[in-house]
Amino acid sequence: MALDKSPDMEGMTPAERAALYKQRAAALGIGKAPNTSGATAAPAKPAAPSPVAAPALPSTAVAERPGPAVPAKVAAAAAARREQVAAVAAREAAPSHKEQSERLVYVWPHLVTIEFMSAMLLLFSLVLVSVVLQAPLIGHANLDKTPNPSKAPWYFLNLQELLLHMHPALAGVIVPSVVLFGLIPAIPYIDRNTADVGKWFGTPKAVRISVFTFIYSTFVLIAEILFDELIGVKPLLKSIADATGQPWLVDPNPLGIGLLSMTNVIVPLTLMIAPIFLLLWLLKLIYKPDTIRDYMFALFTGFVAAFIVLTISGTFFRGQGMRLMWPWDPRQERVE
Amino acid sequence: MMNELRPFLEDLSRGNFRRALTENRVFKAWFRTGYPSTPRNQALIMFNNVFLHLHPVRIRRESLKITYTFCLGGLSFFLFLILTVSGVLLMFYYRPATTVAYQDMKDLQTIVNFGLMLRNLHRYSAHGMVIVVFLHMLRVFYTGSYKPPREFNWGVGAILLFLTFFLSFTGYLLPWDQLAVWAVTVGTNMAGATPFIGEQTRFLLLGGYEIGDNTLIRWYVLHVIALPLVISIFMAVHFWRIRKDGGISGPL
């Protein structure tokens, strides 16, 4: 190709070479407006005598790019890029055929066997559990008899636990929607550094940060659940409102808008979000995270911890009246 | 006709049974590839089999490591298959009407051969799928496998997670016992708290103002047809994207 690196370019700086490429491109007519005389794509004549002894290939070179002109700048950039690629290729010899086939394995039998074995193992364990353990089927549905406690399936008990502490729209709709349709899908657009792809906990501090976050989140959540049970946001705000004469503090509908309520929305939301910022600050202090990825480990681990702690709390520590109690408390039993 | 059969009969009479069985048009039509013990046949079987062709012919050696994926994505899919098969069998015995649904469940547990096991298997697989899909998401996150070029597939995954929850929850109502209706009451009351369109959302989910026959038929249709169809489509996209993104992630 006419715009490839030529021997006389040895020893030039990249900028000089780029200028040369541009000159040559111009000399070859690349970047000229298409011929307006209406003739079909006849090879354009060099517009100006080439100042440098360009390889004598103008007609084929132009034939490579028929039709509308490629701007000279683009052609020059492409040539510079080709040169880079060639340099890299020369430095790292392509893996030999043998090396490549050592890195690749046939899916049949290698992967297919693993898939089959894991599937059979799972199927047999499920059959085994199905034989020994009976799934519950209690009395016929009766809409007049409310069981106490009434619980959703376990994977929603995290939300039902949240529901005990805040406005139902916040706990049951806004928080899960924001997490599932907002925060989780957003992760890959925030953390784009691919350096640690393909490795479990791929940054040097990932494990420490994740463990710290898990323990921290577990403590904060348990503390908040206990706080709401023993002291309670509502009673606390009520006494503050009484003491200061500010009834709006406990108004469930300030300005007629439920989502502005201090007790149901603002304070619980703060209690959810503030610990996240505290966490990020603590991490910065203790672990000095290196990258966005380190913070992402923390945020996601916090989510996982919240999911687990709230699910366990809602499943095992809530009995009649959804009061907090030990799993072995007799009031855990469902009554109707 | 006889001419065509002659080689077959000759093989048989000579006791060459293996050749008699495999060297004929019927066998070759149904088993298009020879046993995959040579590289050529190992490649051909991946091309020629609609189920296997979800996979590439060859993959990177690191992708095989069990401690990398723990097979969680594959097992999510396998659980979906178990649920489909056991679910279809359950459909033979279950009628989605409030007058009979509960009795059908009872019959399934007491009269139908293996009915109890079938129901247990379906139920535990459903719980299992929620857990396994969630764990799969954790594996993808902690190995950084959502990063470019896999952002889109991570998003598809989030939709799959939502659909898995929703599928499981719609099935929860069908036994029509106290556990079922009150769990769904709790759930739909939560959905009823949606700002601005809460009432409408609840009405849509219940097919009325109160849980009843309309609710049951809605959830049944969602559970046995609509959602499985939708999740299958998203799974197809998910698997296709894995191939297009260059197979599963691995160290650079």
Ligand code: HEM
């Ligand atoms: C019904 C649910 C799902 C099924 C059947 C499924 C299936 C699979 C399978 C078979 C793989 C191949 C690798 C492996 O086995 O780990 C995979 C990879 C992947 N999945 Fe899923 N998945 C599901 C849900 C999810 C969820 C909830 C997410 C995340 C939010 C997700 C994100 C991904 C991503 C990003 C990959 C590529 C990983 C890599 O390249 O290493 N999937 N999925």
